[in-house]
Amino acid sequence: KSPTELLKFKTRFGREITTTFNHKLLTFDGKKVVEKESSAFAEGENLLSLRSITSNSPTGEFNVLEFYLKKEPSAKRMLRVHGAKMELRDWIKDHRGFAKTAKRMGLKNWKRMHTAIDFDSVPLDLFELLMKDMQRESGDFPHVCIGYNKQKSTLPAFIPFNRELGEMVGYYLADGYARTSKGKSEKYVYQINWVSNERAITGKLRDSARRLFG
Numbered sequence: 001k002s003p004t005e006l007l008k009f010k011t012r013f014g015r016e017i018t019t020t021f022n023h024k025l026l027t028f029d030g031k032k033v034v035e036k037e038s039s040a041f042a043e044g045e046n047l048l049s050l051r052s053i054t055s056n057s058p059t060g061e062f063n064v065l066e067f068y069l070k071k072e073p074s075a076k077r078m079l080r081v082h083g084a085k086m087e088l089r090d091w092i093k094d095h096r097g098f099a100k101t102a103k104r105m106g107l108k109n110w111k112r113m114h115t116a117i118d119f120d121s122v123p124l125d126l127f128e129l130l131m132k133d134m135q136r137e138s139g140d141f142p143h144v145c146i147g148y149n150k151q152k153s154t155l156p157a158f159i160p161f162n163r164e165l166g167e168m169v170g171y172y173l174a175d176g177y178a179r180t181s182k183g184k185s186e187k188y189v190y191q192i193n194w195v196s197n198e199r200a201i202t203g204k205l206r207d208s209a210r211r212l213f214g
Contacts, residue, residue, distance in 0.1 A: 007038050009047060017047070023174075064146055065157040066138040069128055076125040082154060083144040084127070085120040091134055092117075105129045121149075145214065151189070156214055164208045171196070171205060 009017045019025070021039040026048040028034075033048060041047070068079055092101045102110030107129070116122045122130070124146070131137070138157070147154035159165065171194050181189040194205050 009038070009041070011047060015049070017049075060161045062159045062161065063138055063157070064155050064159060065141060065144065068124055068146060069138060071124075073125060076128065077123055078149055079124040080121045080147055080149050081124055081127045081141075081144050082120050082122075082147065084122065084141060085117055087141075088117050088122070088130060091130075095133075101133065105133050123149075148189075154214065156212075159212060165212055168194075168205060168208050168212070171201070 003020045005021065006018050007021060009019070011017075017025075019038045021037070023038045024035040025038055025041070026033055027036050027041070028046050028048060065081075068076070071079075092098055095101055096104075098110045098114045102108075102113055107113060107126075113126060116126060131141075142158050144157045145154040146157065172192060175196060176192060176194045178190065178192050180191070194202070196202050196205070
Protein backbone atom coordinates (compact mmCIF):
# COMPACT_ATOMS: atom_id res chain seq x y z
CA LYS A 1 0.00 0.00 0.00
CA SER A 2 1.39 3.39 -1.00
CA PRO A 3 1.87 6.00 1.78
CA THR A 4 -0.63 8.88 1.88
CA GLU A 5 1.92 11.40 3.15
CA LEU A 6 5.57 12.01 2.31
CA LEU A 7 8.34 14.20 3.68
CA LYS A 8 10.39 16.53 1.50
CA PHE A 9 13.89 17.66 2.51
CA LYS A 10 15.55 20.66 0.91
CA THR A 11 19.22 21.28 1.63
CA ARG A 12 20.95 24.64 1.71
CA PHE A 13 22.65 23.61 -1.56
CA GLY A 14 19.25 23.30 -3.25
CA ARG A 15 19.01 19.51 -3.42
CA GLU A 16 15.63 17.93 -2.68
CA ILE A 17 14.82 14.46 -1.32
CA THR A 18 11.31 13.03 -0.87
CA THR A 19 10.88 10.07 1.50
CA THR A 20 8.36 8.21 3.61
CA PHE A 21 8.20 9.09 7.31
CA ASN A 22 10.04 5.93 8.43
CA HIS A 23 12.69 5.91 5.72
CA LYS A 24 16.18 5.87 7.22
CA LEU A 25 18.75 8.47 6.19
CA LEU A 26 22.36 9.03 7.20
CA THR A 27 23.50 11.81 9.51
CA PHE A 28 26.51 12.66 11.67
CA ASP A 29 25.94 12.79 15.43
CA GLY A 30 29.23 14.54 16.18
CA LYS A 31 31.18 11.30 16.62
CA LYS A 32 30.08 8.87 13.94
CA VAL A 33 27.74 8.31 10.99
CA VAL A 34 24.35 6.95 12.11
CA GLU A 35 20.99 6.04 10.59
CA LYS A 36 17.92 8.06 11.54
CA GLU A 37 14.29 7.93 10.45
CA SER A 38 13.34 10.87 8.26
CA SER A 39 10.52 11.94 10.61
CA ALA A 40 13.05 12.40 13.44
CA PHE A 41 15.12 15.03 11.62
CA ALA A 42 14.93 18.66 12.72
CA GLU A 43 15.70 21.77 10.70
CA GLY A 44 19.42 22.47 10.57
CA GLU A 45 20.61 18.87 11.04
CA ASN A 46 23.19 17.39 8.69
CA LEU A 47 22.02 15.02 5.98
CA LEU A 48 24.75 12.93 4.41
CA SER A 49 24.69 12.12 0.69
CA LEU A 50 27.04 11.17 -2.12
CA ARG A 51 28.58 14.33 -3.55
CA SER A 52 29.73 13.05 -6.93
CA ILE A 53 31.01 10.14 -9.00
CA THR A 54 33.70 11.12 -11.48
CA SER A 55 34.49 7.88 -13.34
CA ASN A 56 32.66 5.17 -15.24
CA SER A 57 35.69 2.89 -15.31
CA PRO A 58 36.09 0.07 -12.74
CA THR A 59 38.13 1.01 -9.67
CA GLY A 60 38.53 -2.62 -8.68
CA GLU A 61 36.56 -5.80 -8.51
CA PHE A 62 35.08 -8.19 -6.00
CA ASN A 63 36.45 -11.73 -6.19
CA VAL A 64 33.29 -13.75 -5.50
CA LEU A 65 35.07 -17.08 -5.93
CA GLU A 66 37.74 -16.20 -3.36
CA PHE A 67 35.07 -14.94 -0.95
CA TYR A 68 33.27 -18.30 -0.99
CA LEU A 69 36.51 -20.30 -0.83
CA LYS A 70 37.05 -18.77 2.63
CA LYS A 71 33.70 -20.08 3.87
CA GLU A 72 33.33 -23.05 6.22
CA PRO A 73 33.33 -26.58 4.68
CA SER A 74 29.57 -27.03 5.10
CA ALA A 75 28.92 -23.91 2.99
CA LYS A 76 31.36 -25.03 0.28
CA ARG A 77 29.50 -28.33 -0.07
CA MET A 78 26.29 -26.40 -0.85
CA LEU A 79 27.87 -24.28 -3.60
CA ARG A 80 28.53 -25.24 -7.21
CA VAL A 81 31.05 -23.89 -9.74
CA HIS A 82 29.93 -23.72 -13.38
CA GLY A 83 31.83 -22.95 -16.55
CA ALA A 84 35.06 -24.87 -15.91
CA LYS A 85 34.08 -28.19 -17.49
CA MET A 86 36.41 -28.25 -20.50
CA GLU A 87 39.37 -26.80 -18.62
CA LEU A 88 39.07 -29.36 -15.81
CA ARG A 89 38.55 -32.29 -18.19
CA ASP A 90 41.58 -31.35 -20.27
CA TRP A 91 43.73 -31.01 -17.17
CA ILE A 92 42.65 -34.39 -15.79
CA LYS A 93 43.11 -36.04 -19.19
CA ASP A 94 46.67 -34.69 -19.41
CA HIS A 95 47.45 -35.79 -15.84
CA ARG A 96 46.72 -39.52 -15.86
CA GLY A 97 42.91 -39.49 -15.86
CA PHE A 98 40.11 -39.29 -13.31
CA ALA A 99 41.06 -42.30 -11.18
CA LYS A 100 44.69 -41.22 -10.74
CA THR A 101 43.73 -37.58 -10.15
CA ALA A 102 41.20 -38.55 -7.48
CA LYS A 103 43.75 -40.77 -5.73
CA ARG A 104 46.34 -37.99 -5.86
CA MET A 105 43.86 -35.62 -4.17
CA GLY A 106 42.88 -38.18 -1.53
CA LEU A 107 39.40 -38.90 -2.91
CA LYS A 108 37.98 -42.41 -2.71
CA ASN A 109 35.26 -42.04 -5.35
CA TRP A 110 36.59 -40.78 -8.68
CA LYS A 111 33.17 -41.29 -10.31
CA ARG A 112 31.69 -38.50 -8.16
CA MET A 113 34.27 -36.12 -9.55
CA HIS A 114 33.68 -37.33 -13.11
CA THR A 115 29.91 -36.81 -12.80
CA ALA A 116 30.27 -33.33 -11.28
CA ILE A 117 32.60 -32.16 -14.05
CA ASP A 118 30.54 -33.84 -16.78
CA PHE A 119 27.43 -31.94 -15.60
CA ASP A 120 29.48 -28.74 -15.23
CA SER A 121 28.33 -28.43 -11.62
CA VAL A 122 31.37 -28.91 -9.40
CA PRO A 123 30.97 -28.66 -5.60
CA LEU A 124 33.15 -25.82 -4.35
CA ASP A 125 35.04 -28.06 -1.90
CA LEU A 126 35.95 -30.36 -4.81
CA PHE A 127 36.83 -27.41 -7.03
CA GLU A 128 39.19 -26.17 -4.31
CA LEU A 129 41.00 -29.53 -4.28
CA LEU A 130 41.29 -29.43 -8.08
CA MET A 131 42.69 -25.89 -7.91
CA LYS A 132 45.39 -27.05 -5.50
CA ASP A 133 46.21 -30.05 -7.70
CA MET A 134 46.48 -27.74 -10.71
CA GLN A 135 48.51 -25.22 -8.67
CA ARG A 136 46.06 -22.51 -9.69
CA GLU A 137 44.42 -19.63 -7.82
CA SER A 138 40.93 -18.13 -7.91
CA GLY A 139 42.15 -15.35 -10.19
CA ASP A 140 42.92 -17.94 -12.87
CA PHE A 141 39.20 -18.68 -13.29
CA PRO A 142 37.58 -15.32 -14.18
CA HIS A 143 35.11 -17.01 -16.52
CA VAL A 144 33.35 -19.29 -14.02
CA CYS A 145 30.17 -18.57 -12.09
CA ILE A 146 28.97 -19.73 -8.69
CA GLY A 147 25.54 -20.74 -7.39
CA TYR A 148 23.82 -22.89 -4.81
CA ASN A 149 23.09 -26.52 -5.55
CA LYS A 150 19.98 -27.05 -7.70
CA GLN A 151 19.54 -23.31 -8.21
CA LYS A 152 19.55 -21.65 -11.64
CA SER A 153 20.70 -18.26 -10.36
CA THR A 154 24.46 -17.73 -10.29
CA LEU A 155 27.02 -15.00 -9.68
CA PRO A 156 30.07 -14.35 -11.87
CA ALA A 157 33.45 -15.08 -10.31
CA PHE A 158 34.33 -11.37 -10.46
CA ILE A 159 32.05 -8.33 -10.11
CA PRO A 160 33.50 -4.91 -11.04
CA PHE A 161 33.29 -2.00 -8.64
CA ASN A 162 32.01 0.68 -11.00
CA ARG A 163 29.39 3.40 -11.23
CA GLU A 164 26.72 0.99 -12.47
CA LEU A 165 27.10 -1.24 -9.42
CA GLY A 166 27.13 1.81 -7.15
CA GLU A 167 23.83 3.01 -8.62
CA MET A 168 22.24 -0.41 -8.05
CA VAL A 169 23.39 -0.37 -4.43
CA GLY A 170 21.98 3.14 -4.04
CA TYR A 171 18.57 2.13 -5.40
CA TYR A 172 18.58 -0.91 -3.10
CA LEU A 173 19.35 1.19 -0.02
CA ALA A 174 16.61 3.64 -0.97
CA ASP A 175 13.75 1.34 -1.99
CA GLY A 176 14.93 -2.26 -1.91
CA TYR A 177 14.61 -5.23 0.40
CA ALA A 178 16.02 -8.73 0.79
CA ARG A 179 14.62 -12.08 1.82
CA THR A 180 16.05 -15.50 2.52
CA SER A 181 14.67 -19.04 2.72
CA LYS A 182 17.34 -20.16 5.19
CA GLY A 183 15.80 -22.52 7.70
CA LYS A 184 12.52 -22.65 5.78
CA SER A 185 13.43 -24.87 2.85
CA GLU A 186 15.95 -27.47 1.74
CA LYS A 187 16.94 -25.07 -1.03
CA TYR A 188 18.79 -21.97 0.15
CA VAL A 189 17.61 -18.76 -1.53
CA TYR A 190 18.80 -15.22 -0.90
CA GLN A 191 16.85 -12.75 -2.99
CA ILE A 192 17.39 -9.02 -3.42
CA ASN A 193 14.53 -6.89 -4.71
CA TRP A 194 14.24 -3.34 -6.03
CA VAL A 195 10.90 -1.54 -5.95
CA SER A 196 9.95 1.34 -8.25
CA ASN A 197 6.86 2.44 -10.14
CA GLU A 198 8.99 4.27 -12.70
CA ARG A 199 9.54 2.23 -15.85
CA ALA A 200 12.79 4.01 -16.70
CA ILE A 201 14.30 3.03 -13.34
CA THR A 202 13.14 -0.60 -13.43
CA GLY A 203 14.45 -0.94 -16.98
CA LYS A 204 17.79 0.54 -15.99
CA LEU A 205 18.08 -1.82 -13.01
CA ARG A 206 17.19 -4.82 -15.17
CA ASP A 207 19.81 -3.96 -17.80
CA SER A 208 22.47 -3.26 -15.16
CA ALA A 209 21.77 -6.57 -13.43
CA ARG A 210 22.18 -8.43 -16.73
CA ARG A 211 25.48 -6.71 -17.53
CA LEU A 212 26.96 -7.12 -14.04
CA PHE A 213 25.63 -10.53 -13.03
CA GLY A 214 24.78 -12.27 -16.27
